[in-house]
Amino acid sequence: MQTTYSHRERKPQKRGVAIAHDSRNMHDEFTDATALCLAANGIKTYVFPQLAPVPELSYAVRTLGTIAGVVITASHNPREYNGYKVYWEDGAQVTPPHDTNIMAEVAKVTSFDPGKDNGS
Numbered sequence: 729m730q731t732t733y734s735h736r737e738r739k740p741q742k743r744g745v746a747i748a749h750d751s752r753n754m755h756d757e758f759t760d761a762t763a764l765c766l767a768a769n770g771i772k773t774y775v776f777p778q779l780a781p782v783p784e785l786s787y788a789v790r791t792l793g794t795i796a797g798v799v800i801t802a803s804h805n806p807r808e809y810n811g812y813k814v815y816w817e818d819g820a821q822v823t824p825p826h827d828t829n830i831m832a833e834v835a836k837v838t839s840f841d842p843g844k845d846n847g848s
Contacts, residue, residue: 741770741771741772742772743772743793743794743795743817744771744772744773744774744792744794744795745766745771745772745773745774745794745795745796745797745798746773746774746775746776746785746788746789746792746794746796746797746798747759747762747763747773747774747775747776747797747798747799747800748776748780748781748782748784748785748788748797748798748799748800749776749779749780749799749800749801750779750780750781750799750800750801751779752800752801752802752807752809752810753807753808753809753810754810755800755810758800758810758812759775759800762798762800762812763775774788774792774794776788780799782799782801782813785797785798785799785815785819786815786819786820787819789815789816789817789818789819790818790819793817794817795817796814796815796816796817797814797815797819798812798813798814798815799812799813799815800812801813814830
């Protein structure tokens with residue numbers, strides 16, 4: 729997550745990221761890990777305190793003016809799986825070329841220690 733929002737010209741620290749989750753396994757742990765990773769990089773988070781569907785996150789991204797949003801979900805996969813979906817500042821799911829740019833930033837990560845240079 730930390731590389732996803734490393735684009736300084738977009739002012740991620742000030743605009744923040746909205747985070748929602750559904751009822752899948754370990755949603756609290758994944759939500760907390762996402763928020764903590766962003767916070768370790770100085771990025772404000774808006775975390776839904778209750779279950780929230782994707783349209784609600786999309787609305788929050790647009791209403792709050794956040795740089796992005798994350799939904800902890802595995803969507804149409806079996807209930808025992810989990811993951812996350814990233815939404816752009818327009819409230820829509822990330823599409824090209826943003827997806828490729830995000831993955832290029834992820835590939836630069838050399839450390840998962842928030843106290844060390846992560847390569848980006």
